[in-house]
Amino acid sequence: MPVVNRIADFAADMTEWRRHLHQIPELGLDCPETAGFVVERLRDFGVDEIHEGIARTGVVAIIEGQGAGPTIGLRADMDALPIVEATGLPHASQRPGRMHACGHDGHTTMLLGAARYLAETRNFAGRVALIFQPAEENGGGAGVMVEEGVMDRFDIAEVYALHNAPGFDAGAFYTNPGPIMAAVDTFHIHVRGVGGHGALPQDTRDPVIAAVSIAQAIQTIVSRNHYALDDLVISITQIHAGTVDNVIPDTAYLNGTVRTFDPAVQQMVMARMQQIVAGQAASFGVEAELDYEVGYPATVNDPDRAGFAASVAREVAGEGRVLAEAGREMGAEDFSYMLQARPGAYLFLGQGAGAGLHHPGYDFNDEIAPIGASFFARLVETAQPAA
Incomplete structure (x- = not known):
């Protein structure tokens, strides 16, 4: 069974919704206009209850x-990213410095499409809870909703x-039983030395050299402190120090990310980094201070639910277009909090060729x-x- 016929009938409406949402990107927990649009559509569809302000x-x-x-x-995320859009499309972001560079406008649209169909047909038993979530990119909105x-x-x-x-065949699915995405932590390292003239380093305590040595030593955690078959990524993504060529600065700053699956590996990284x-x-x-922030936990599918979801995906996409054991990857996702609270599954839907996620040239493929x-x-x- 391919796309549900009734949903195909309003595909043009879905494209219109998605492109409207693309023009009004909002960040973090503050998505009032996006949420307002969602609520208007849900009222039009005749859903039974709408609960706002979660x-x-x-x-x-x-x-x-x-x-x-x-x-x-069923959950969809609504927030965007602080990125300047470079698509040049007619429906490009109207909010300078913000864009839907991860396709959350498309995720919201897909759930709205399902809501319209399910509210019309009601060919199921029990109830459906449609969860439209802010702050997936930053702020852990899924965790906040669970806490609430x-x-x-x-x-x-x-x-x-x-x-x-992006980059996976348009309309094809993949998932994984068990872990599918990593836990993500963030670290900040502030180094304080004594600056001075670049020609007189002996009179300083150089924080730049210390920062570089810290960065190099941190990389040995992956290569020398953990078992090679346990997934671990540590990336230093920022180093800031100094403002001019002939002055050794007083301070330096390092920042980066840690991706793990095993809590024991995570704890080892925290200890070794300190x-x-x-x-x-x-x-x-010099003096140096480590600020280690524990972020989203690993996204872990329930194996039975992942298998069931893959079987449903085969009905929609075709037998040969679903990869049910795709393995795990080092990206992170706050849907992990919902999977900690209830069994379920997280799947990827291919959108074909084009710019990757979090890229200023990205746009969601309306055809999927x-x-x-x-x-x-x-x-x-x-x-x-239904009975």
Whole structure:
């Protein structure tokens, strides 16, 4: 079974919704205009309940099916990124310095498409909870929604989400049983020395040399402190020091990211990083402070739900267009918080060639929106068939 016929009928509407959302990108937990648009469409569709103001601007809508049954949760993220758009498209961002560079406008549209179909047909038992979430990119909106009790408040039994995948065949799916995306942590290192004239380094305690040595030593955590088959990435992404060529500065700053799956590996990294920062600072006679921020946990699919979701994806995309054991990757996703609270699965939907995620030239492929909406709809109908 390919795209649901009724969803194909309003594919043009979905394109219009998505391109409108693309023009009004909002950041973090502050997505009032996006949420307002979502609520207007949901009212038009005739859903049974709309709950606003969750995680500040998040929305949960309920659609009642035929007869008693559990509640299945479907989640879409709504926020954008602080990136200057460079697509030059007619529907490009109208908000300078902000753009939907990760396709959350498309994710929201796919869930709206599924909502319209499910509210019309109600060919399922129990209920559907449609979760429109802010702050996936920064702020952990999924975690905030869980903390505010959405799983218990709406009696959600299991939960699912989709993310588009540039470079993967348009309309094809992939997922993985168990871990699919990594935990993400952030570190900041502030080095304080004594600056001075660049011609008189002996009169200084140079924070630049210390920062460079700290950066080099941190890389040995991956190569010398952990088992090579345990996934681990440590990337230093910023080093800032100095303002002029003939002055040794007083301070230096390093920043980076850590990606892990195993909590024991994460703890080892935290301990070794603290030792390295303290030891290198002592060796160069400077002071250094490590600020280690634990971020999103690993995204771990329930194996049974991932297998079930893959089977539904095969109905929509075709038998040979679903990769059910794609392995795990080092990106991160705050849907992890929802999967910690309830069993479920996270899948990727290919969107074909084009710019990658978080790139100023990225744009969501509107042709895959009916496919994603059909997947959500068939997931509900298959998981909770009407009597």
